Amino acid sequence: METADLSTVTDINELAKFLSDAQLQDLSSSHSVDCIIICASAVLYGAEVLFKTLTERPSLAKCLVLCGGIGHSTQLLYDAVKQHPRYSQIGDEIMGIPEACVLEQILEKFFKKSEISKGECKILIEDQSTNCGQNALFSRKVLDQAGFKNLKTCIVIQDPTMMLRTKASFEKVYEDSSCPVSFISCPIFVPQMKLSHSGSLEYNTAFESITLWSRPRFLELIMGEIPRLRDDERGYGPNGKGFIAHVDIPNSVELAWSRLVVTFRAFRQI
Structure with a gap:
């Protein structure tokens, strides 16, 4: 994804904050x-x-x-x-x-x-x-x-x-x-993103971001987590594969994930 808008950044940060569970x-x-x-x-x-x-x-x-x-x-x-x-x-x-x-x-x-x-x-x-x-x-x-x-x-x-x-x-x-x-x-930090002056995604951290994930990998990771966390037949919870304890996923997180699926598909990211 070469460019993004503020709503996309907000949705990414919503997922990242939820998954970090700080x-x-x-x-x-x-x-x-x-x-x-x-x-x-x-x-x-x-x-x-x-x-x-x-x-x-x-x-x-x-x-x-x-x-x-x-x-x-x-x-x-x-x-x-x-x-x-x-x-x-x-x-x-x-x-x-x-x-x-x-x-x-x-x-x-x-x-x-x-x-x-x-x-x-x-x-x-x-x-x-x-x-x-x-x-x-x-x-x-x-x-x-x-x-x-x-x-x-x-x-x-x-x-x-x-x-x-x-x-x-x-x-x-x-x-x-x-x-x-x-x-x-204790995730130590919660990854957040922001828009650069050119409108592209970049990390918004207090330390050197060169030590973080590549942006495509970060987006792939956070998008892949939500289906795993769902407590349904395809997820990892008790009603699925039984790998994890039940996790409640807020509706706001599900909606952010759904919007990002559409956005990333438009940019051929996932």
């Missing part, structure tokens, strides 16, 4: 929790904020899980590391390793991992999952094996475009828990 907007001000789980993403800003925060506040969590195996989008993570102004120096070293191990390398070499561990925050690696459902299922296995079987509070950090679905995946996996677990969505 229950916790400032990680540094959060109360201490039992666990923080970060699912690896090609948008490295989330990991940067998390690692910096834990270095400053190692008591924020009793446990940190770095989550992600090798899947269809892992190459995007490798590319993001290679193109990053700071992390590019390990671009060759991380090729072929699981996403969680990429995060571990970044934590080890660019942040103070030892400071986090000294604060009694146990760091665990989940390096087998390849989708949101497995992120939740395999993270629970890793946590159970490490003795964290009675979680009460858990912050989940994920790519903002998949944050809501990821939280719903964890709620599904833990639905049989004897004690309810409070999963708190």
Whole structure:
């Protein structure tokens, strides 16, 4: 899409805000929790904020899980590391390793991992999952094996475009828990767009947007999420494939999605 109008930007931002599910907007001000789980993403800003925060506040969590195996989008993570102004120096070293191990390398070499561990925050690696459902299922296995079987509070950090679905995946996996677990969505930031002077779409962020998704990929991601979240025969909810807990989709979001379908088809974007 080369040009857009304000109504299209409004609809895009409506979807992005809904999918980001920003229950916790400032990680540094959060109360201490039992666990923080970060699912690896090609948008490295989330990991940067998390690692910096834990270095400053190692008591924020009793446990940190770095989550992600090798899947269809892992190459995007490798590319993001290679193109990053700071992390590019390990671009060759991380090729072929699981996403969680990429995060571990970044934590080890660019942040103070030892400071986090000294604060009694146990760091665990989940390096087998390849989708949101497995992120939740395999993270629970890793946590159970490490003795964290009675979680009460858990912050989940994920790519903002998949944050809501990821939280719903964890709620599904833990639905049989004897004690309810409070999963708190923390996308780190909520992606928003604006119109450039030439009328094209561009990111409206307080940090360098070169580290974000390409615009076509971002639009593809947010448009693909709504059908997955629907609790119908085609969706991922209990009335469909049963991958996630039920999610309520506001009518305003459905209407924004429907308008964007028409708009993007007109521009041959989807």
